[in-house]
Amino acid sequence: MFDEGSNSIRAVVFDWAGTIFDFGSHAPMGAFVKLFEQEGIRISIEDARGPMGMPKWDHIHTLGQLEHIQAQWLAKFGRLFSERDTDRLYDIFTPMNAASVVEHAALIPGFLELASDLRATGIKIGTTTGYNRQIMNVVLPLVKAQGFVPDNLVCADDLPTSRPTPMGMYKCFLDLDVWPSRSVVKVDDTVPGLLEGYHSDCWTVGVIASGNEAGLTHSQWKSLSEAEKVTLRERVAKRLAAGHPDFLIDTVADLPQTLQKIQQLLNQRK
Template identity: 55%
Template sequence: MHPALNTPTRLQAAVFDWAGTVIDFGSLAPMDAFVQLFARYGVRIDVAEARVPMGLAKWDHIHALGTAPRIAAEWQRVHGRPFGDADCDALYEVFTPMNAASVRDHAQLIPGALSTLDALRARGLKIGSTTGYNRPIMDVVQPLAAAQGYVPDNLVCAGDLASARPGPLMMVRTLSDLQVWPPAAVVKVDDTVPGLQEGRAIGAWVVGLAISGNTLGLSQAQWQATPAAEQQGLREQATAELLAGGAHYVIDSVADLLPVIDQIEARLARGERPD
């Protein structure tokens, strides 16, 4: 391989998650669906519990909830058997249309997303996307995003490949779709640890979003109504969680990405690579 292919001096692509990253400030759409899903089967869960596995493919997310100790014990009590893969399959089939209905109300672009993405394209970067949503849900989301001006260069969904986050396969497919290499020429932007880890798994730069996504789980109105001192405490807590999960950088939202792109490109120009 030509040495230049492994020693990029500029970024070639930025790959974005969807909910909590580009759309749906607070990543709110899946939460009610998860709570209602388990309630339909007689098991109470709360939003805080529902958020814990966020970023995983939705089948994996449901499985993680159903096998969490408290929820598993309640499932055993209600149904008289342990939560198993067949139960997960059944819940997943019910969940998909529930989440597809919910995303219709939570598909608004996050403020600053479109201008940031336009600026990246103007700099010559390709725009990739991966998501924990499956294809039927994204069939609802994509036209809603497109109507607001967001049309990425590719889309890889959970379920498209044999495994999803936190492994690298969705990113491998994305780089193939975009015809971009090496991974050091790519930045992955995400609001969840599994989404950051799929970027780390392939060797990309990863940027975590502390405020706009699942880590806090607040709507934009709730965040804006939070006193400044409390905001800073929440920001520090979310930042620590995302850094511990593998982020090279943490920012509030995608609106704050461009200065980080400048920093990464300066590092590339110095011969640095993602650690």
């Protein structure tokens, strides 16, 4: 038998870049473009954003498999992009991205208030990320200085297999001592991040405006007309559909209303 609180939300697990900090997920995007530029390979911003949410080794390897990038690599180096190339570029990328996050570390507006409200009601705050531990060791003090410390953190390299598998979420269940899975909500702005929630049978909430798919700064989002926001929401929703989100929100500032809906659905199970 579950205990009396089994039909309550026990934890919310957030992604990092594009979800709770770095509005528009700009730090990794710029680092990926610069990484390949240093190799004499041209990639677009759209290329860089495509695999976002994956562990960064997988992200680099996926970029290297794109046909137009493979063609450039073959022309320059006389061979196709390989796993050995991925290993080498990953070692270069990590300090590059760690330096970039310093410039894009601001928390998403409304997140601190949300975190305070969650904790006031006894809801734990977990986190997972496609970043590795070395990069997050730079991020954590930056967000702590702004007033946020997570209850746990699962990095991409903490586990043998990460996103889009559910392993990161399973680690959150253990770290936070929460169960069943439907008492946990996963919030993310990318398909791989949403899938780790979907595959672990959690509620999933996709983030539109502050995320990678929109790619806007906070001021750019605020300056859009309502009609432009509607168009952007529709475009991003189509991209995030592959992650099977249960709900969609603009930013984490809008999460309380969605959590109320989830709690109502849980109450119906009593």
